Amino acid sequence: MARKSRKNSFVIILAIVTFLATLYHHLHQSPSLTSARFLRRPLETLDSLPPPPPPPRPSLLPLQQQQQPPRPLSGVAVLIPDWEVLVIVPPQTPLIPPLENNYICVYPDKSSPPAKFAGKLPFNGGYAFKCEFPASNRRRLPFFQPMLFCAEERENLLSQPLPPPKELLRWNFIVYDSFTTENDVVLFVKGVNNRQGATRPPSDFRCVFGHDSSTAIKTPVTSASQEVFRCLRPEMTGSRPISVTIEIVENDRRAVIIPSLAQYTPDNERTIMQSEKKSLICACTMVYNAGKFLREWVMFHSKIGVDKFILYDNDSDDDLAAQVVSLRKEGFDVRTVYWVWPKAQEAGFSHCSLYSARICEWAAFVDVDEFFLSPTWLDSPHPAAHMLGSLLPKEPDLERVGQVSIRCIEFGPSNQTTHPIEGVTQGYTCRRQADQRHKSIVYLPALDHSLKNAVHHFETRVGYKTLHVETSQAIVNHYKYQAWPEFQAKFRRRVSAYVIDWQQNLNLESNDRAPGLGSKPIEPPEWSQKFCEVRDERMKVLTKMWFGASESTMAWQSA
Ligand SMILES: *[C@@H]1O[C@H](CO)[C@@H](O)[C@H](O)[C@H]1NC(C)=O
Numbered sequence: 001m002a003r004k005s006r007k008n009s010f011v012i013i014l015a016i017v018t019f020l021a022t023l024y025h026h027l028h029q030s031p032s033l034t035s036a037r038f039l040r041r042p043l044e045t046l047d048s049l050p051p052p053p054p055p056p057r058p059s060l061l062p063l064q065q066q067q068q069p070p071r072p073l074s075g076v077a078v079l080i081p082d083w084e085v086l087v088i089v090p091p092q093t094p095l096i097p098p099l100e101n102n103y104i105c106v107y108p109d110k111s112s113p114p115a116k117f118a119g120k121l122p123f124n125g126g127y128a129f130k131c132e133f134p135a136s137n138r139r140r141l142p143f144f145q146p147m148l149f150c151a152e153e154r155e156n157l158l159s160q161p162l163p164p165p166k167e168l169l170r171w172n173f174i175v176y177d178s179f180t181t182e183n184d185v186v187l188f189v190k191g192v193n194n195r196q197g198a199t200r201p202p203s204d205f206r207c208v209f210g211h212d213s214s215t216a217i218k219t220p221v222t223s224a225s226q227e228v229f230r231c232l233r234p235e236m237t238g239s240r241p242i243s244v245t246i247e248i249v250e251n252d253r254r255a256v257i258i259p260s261l262a263q264y265t266p267d268n269e270r271t272i273m274q275s276e277k278k279s280l281i282c283a284c285t286m287v288y289n290a291g292k293f294l295r296e297w298v299m300f301h302s303k304i305g306v307d308k309f310i311l312y313d314n315d316s317d318d319d320l321a322a323q324v325v326s327l328r329k330e331g332f333d334v335r336t337v338y339w340v341w342p343k344a345q346e347a348g349f350s351h352c353s354l355y356s357a358r359i360c361e362w363a364a365f366v367d368v369d370e371f372f373l374s375p376t377w378l379d380s381p382h383p384a385a386h387m388l389g390s391l392l393p394k395e396p397d398l399e400r401v402g403q404v405s406i407r408c409i410e411f412g413p414s415n416q417t418t419h420p421i422e423g424v425t426q427g428y429t430c431r432r433q434a435d436q437r438h439k440s441i442v443y444l445p446a447l448d449h450s451l452k453n454a455v456h457h458f459e460t461r462v463g464y465k466t467l468h469v470e471t472s473q474a475i476v477n478h479y480k481y482q483a484w485p486e487f488q489a490k491f492r493r494r495v496s497a498y499v500i501d502w503q504q505n506l507n508l509e510s511n512d513r514a515p516g517l518g519s520k521p522i523e524p525p526e527w528s529q530k531f532c533e534v535r536d537e538r539m540k541v542l543t544k545m546w547f548g549a550s551e552s553t554m555a556w557q558s559a
């Protein structure tokens with residue numbers, strides 16, 4: 001999967017650079033230039049690999065003075081919530097493993113917290129590191145970007161002047177990603193439209209391709225909804241990525257250019273090559289530390305017809321990556337997209353709708369604690385790949401169905417006090433009576449051009465309707481209120497929309513809160529017996545029949 005291939009590309013880059021360095025070393029037999037030191041020179045790209053420096057002349061200067069002033073990796077830094085900074089370096093940057101502790105962020109005042117490798121940004125976005133924004137730098141505006149250096153240079157840096165710093169970008173006013181389709185370039189933009197409220201007309205904006213304002217090419221914006229802006233592709237060719245952003249045009253005023261991390265490669269996706277056969281159903285989901293739950297969820301859904309799983313990973317630090325690797329080894333198609341942007345759930349779903357539209361007909365927008373269930377499946381001794389598909393119209397274009405909507409039922413802790421080792425489908429069997437909300441399976445060709453969505457529900461094109469499935473036909477088992485340690489972990493991190501207001505005393509009556517929970521992360525009395533109005537063992541019975549490996553273990557427990 002992503003992490004794996006990322007590692008592979010590092011290994012390959014490392015191998016090439018090592019080879020060149022060793023070659024050089026051999027040719028010159030230079031005692032002061034070890035291959036390791038050569039490696040540490042920040043290189044812009046592999047294509048522009050600088051020629052080896054001339055052999056040093058014999059010198060009596062102490063080693064210290066022969067060294068060049070350290071140069072940072074080129075990158076751009078963005079302030080994100082909780083005083084953290086994301087430093088993004090271009091995809092071609094040769095990084096030296098182990099990435100976990102090889103780099104530091106260096107601020108103008110020379111404070112130098114460690115830079116933790118965070119992930120590869122989707123598509124052409126580069127690599128992200130995270131570091132702290134030290135208190136010493138918060139006192140005065142403007143804030144400045146840190147520079148990324150190899151940790152070994154720390155000592156050396158103290159005595160050296162740094163290049164002039166640039167102003168730190170902010171996560172709440174930025175073009176943070178892009179996705180190129182055959183006809184347009186879709187930009188993800190923070191700070192222009194608010195999430196639900198008023199959006200401005202597309203004519204207020206233009207897309208700007210290229211850094212340099214004298215040569216930049218501008219194209220119209222065809223849709224501007226939520227954080228998703230669609231631009232016409234410019235008439236240009238080229239295989240090198242260029243920067244792309246949005247400008248806000250207000251009558252008579254000077255255009256405001258939005259800072260951007262996004263890149264556009266003119267030659268990409270001119271015609272979408274269908275390299276991959278389209279599957280019937282993909283699943284799109286946001287995850288944070290879902291490693292423990294992933295295997296059960298993927299195995300179950302893959303047996304009933306979900307062929308591809310696209311996980312938008314909000315900077316997990318559990319064993320998610322390892323779980324994904326082992327599932328892939330077993331043949332499951334699980335992909336991850338690193339997606340850290342604050343409050344970017346809707347945007348993540350829009351992104352996934354573009355991504356999945358290339359590889360699937362339908363996309364189910366569900367979480368890893370949600371499982372589709374049709375009561376009719378209880379009659380089948382084995383799961384079958386057509387099962388989920390049978391809930392969808394055979395001819396969505398003829399029937400004009402753009403979305404299928406399925407009601408959710410919410411399970412309580414069912415007397416569990418820790419994560420049930422046989423899995424959530426075995427462990428949680430008691431739920432609230434009323435069904436709540438719904439989840440959608442979207443017919444991707446029918447999506448509205450705006451890609452507008454409200455958590456798990458999309459806007460479809462004019463003429464397409466949403467089909468509401470009867471609860472006797474299908475439901476979603478939502479394992480929402482799990483054993484206290486699980487529930488608490490989930491609430492603390494606020495991955496999903498319904499936990500946003502967890503620690504604030506706002507909205508205490510909201511449907512999204514756990515009823516009676518208040519705003520403190522303390523286990524409420526008798527938590528394990530809460531939300532238990534109806535015993536519902538349908539899923540337990542079904543999964544035992546389909547996935548029971550022995551009397552007491554389930555197929556997903558083996559690994
Ligand atoms: C990711 O997690 C952070 C930190 O808890 C949160 O602020 C942010 O909204 C999350 N992003 C998404 C897309 O869920």
Ligand SMILES: *[C@@H]1O[C@H](CO)[C@@H](O)[C@H](O)[C@H]1NC(C)=O
Nearest residue numbers: 413414415429430529532535
């Ligand atoms: C939970 O435990 C209580 C008390 O022992 C019992 O009455 C109830 O049936 C149990 N509920 C479930 C879902 O097992």
